[in-house]
Amino acid sequence: MLKIYYVWELPVRICHWINVLSMIMLSITGFFIGSPFITAPETSMFVMGWMRFLHFAFAYLFTVSVAARIVWMFLGNHHASWRAFIPWITAEGRRNFIKMFRYYTFTGKKITYEVGHNPVAATAYLGIFALFIFQIISGFAMYGQFDPGGFWNGLLGGINVLVGNQWLRLLHHGVMWLLAGFIINHVYSGWLMDVKMRNGTMSGIFSGYRYIEPEDL
Amino acid sequence: MKTDLDVNTSPIPEELLQRVDARGINRRDFIKFCTATTAALALPMSFIPTVAQAVEDKRPPVIWVEYQSCSGDSEAFLRGNQPTAGELILDLISLEYADVVMAASGHQAEEAKHQAMEKYKGQYILIVEGSIPTGADGAYCTIGGESAMVDCKKLVQNAAATICVGSCSSFGGIPAAAPNPTNAVSVSSLMPGAAIINLPGCPVNATNLTATIVHFMTFGKLPAVDRLGRPKFAYGKRIHDNCERRGHFDAGQYAESFGDAAHRQGHCLYKLGCKGPETFHNCPTVRYNEGTSWPVMAGHGCIGCSEPGFWDTMSPFYRRLPKVPGFGIEDTADKIGIGLAAATAVAFGVHGVASCFRKGDAMEEDKVVKED
Structure with a gap:
């Protein structure tokens, strides 16, 4: 008998969608800051000014969202827990990881039956969290340069010295493209699992529910 | 000693100025020097007599x-x-x-x-x-x-x-x-x-050098420095944040090539690779050559010469970002990034098509109810 499982709690979903919105906004405004593709006809306009304002505003929103999600890793259910992102620490997790990986690479027939993240996806999200944190730190390190000795510069200015201003920019820029690649992969995999698993993968991130046959677990 | 700035009298004591005269130094030049150096050190004008005293006393x-x-x-x-x-x-x-x-x-x-x-x-x-x-x-x-x-x-x-x-x-x-x-x-x-x-700096700005020496003469120690050992009075602010073209940057007006209409109107040199946003120096306020001009004022972007490893990290000088290691000179970070995103899309597109033709991998087959 199929059962309805409440998998993705409200904070998980809110953080997910704030991340989606901020990543889109940050990519557009960030790309503009890197290579301004609009030229303002009047000096009285404030095109770059607004783009930078939006970039910094969404940067703060994104930071709060990522931080809240990390806090929820310790407060939420076991699907939201930090343990969910390191599935390969258990023998079962390793087995399922290989099974799932083989399915993706057309070398295995079966998908692992999971209530929450499959082990391959969970591992990818671990990497994505690392990239998020990298973007936040490198972003605020560069942002802090407007005010040497201020809060952000005092906290992260050492990174500018260590990595170098320009390399930090290049990396911040490059990671944006990695995240763009991830979004393509993420949406595709969501669609694929929605079709193959028939458990409401796609609707789950809106409603929080998934449809699971407990006998198959 | 007067501490308040009075426009009619020099804050520097007369006796001191007489000693300066006796040494054959032009009094007017000396006052100008002490005032300008105090300003360069970002000290309040009440420090002019202190600076003058130190400069005159010690050699x-x-x-x-x-x-x-x-x-x-x-x-x-x-x-x-x-x-x-x-x-x-x-x-x-x-x-x-x-x-x-x-x-x-x-x-x-x-x-x-x-x-x-x-x-x-x-x-x-x-x-x-x-x-x-x-x-x-x-x-x-x-x-x-x-x-x-x-x-x-x-x-x-x-x-x-x-x-x-x-x-x-x-x-x-x-x-x-x-x-x-x-x-x-x-x-x-x-x-x-x-x-x-x-x-x-390439070269050093003589005003900053003089001010550093005077600071040492006045206070007996080197001025406060940033993380790279540069004095804060001269390297404490980004070129970009004091640039006279900053208004055009915020507005969104950029020169696209040297000599185009925007360049002739003095618009921002950001798209010509200006490294002002990455460089800390007081060029916009102190300038070079008798305070006449500095690169951005003259129409050329900053090349970031006062930052560590500028020849390697600030180049290509006419691009915003460094060359991506391991790729050709024409491959910008964006070209590589778009290539990466496109390759990902194609790879997953192919994977998706192949997955559609896969049989027997869908789940809960026995629970599917066929409708008329």
Whole structure:
């Protein structure tokens, strides 16, 4: 008998969608800051000014969202827990990881039956969290340069010295493209699992529910 | 001593000015110098008498040495206007040794340097121009038979303070740029922990050098520095944040190529690769050549010459971002990024098509109810 499982709690979903919105906004405004593709006809306009304002505003929103999600890793259910992102620490997790990986690479027939993240996806999200944190730190390190000795510069200015201003920019820029690649992969995999698993993968991130046959677990 | 600034009278005591007169220094130039230097140090105007007192009283011995360099910093200093070097600064400091301007040469010059070092041990200000090659045991640069490494170490150890002028002595500069054939290093990497201040720039701004010397004369210590050992009064703000073209940057008006309409109207040079947003220096306010101009004012983007490793990290000078290592010169980060995103989309597209034709991998087949 199929059962309805409440998998993705409200904070998980809110953080997910704030991340989606901020990543889109940050990519557009960030790309503009890197290579301004609009030229303002009047000096009285404030095109770059607004783009930078939006970039910094969404940067703060994104930071709060990522931080809240990390806090929820310790407060939420076991699907939201930090343990969910390191599935390969258990023998079962390793087995399922290989099974799932083989399915993706057309070398295995079966998908692992999971209530929450499959082990391959969970591992990818671990990497994505690392990239998020990298973007936040490198972003605020560069942002802090407007005010040497201020809060952000005092906290992260050492990174500018260590990595170098320009390399930090290049990396911040490059990671944006990695995240763009991830979004393509993420949406595709969501669609694929929605079709193959028939458990409401796609609707789950809106409603929080998934449809699971407990006998198959 | 007056502390409030009065436009009608000089804040500098009359007796002091008379002593200046007696030394044959133009009184007006002296007042201008003290005022401009106090301003350059970002000190309040009430400090003018203190600065004047220190400058008049002391005549610190200075040794100026040059290693792997182009003498550009000496040139910039000799052409400084606050004051004109020949007229004033050489009266205020006691220049014991300076390769470029001294009359003596050869062993005589080396002897003068040695004597000055011994005589003013622990008291002299050392100014270093140029990087120090450490490759081949320092054979790439020798002075009087001694390698720059040995010479520099000895001089720094015995100095009251060391001022590195220009990017080469501060950060290694152009000689240390990849592939760095002579294994050139900065003075602070050669002598970590010594009392060293960096005044990078290509060349150093003479106003900043003079102000640093005056700060040392006035307060007996080097000015406060940032994480890279640069004085905050000169390197505390980003070029971008004091740029006269900043309004065009915020508005969104950019020159696309040299000589286009936007360039002729003085719009922002960001898209021509200006590194003002990455560079800390007081060029926009202090400027070069008698305060006449500076690169961005003259229509060329900043090349970030006062940042570490600028030759490698700030280039290509006409692009915003560095070249991605391992890719061709025409491959920008965005071209590579779009390529990556497109390749991902194609790969998953193919995967998706293949997955659609896969049979027998869908789940809960037995629970599917067929509708009419």
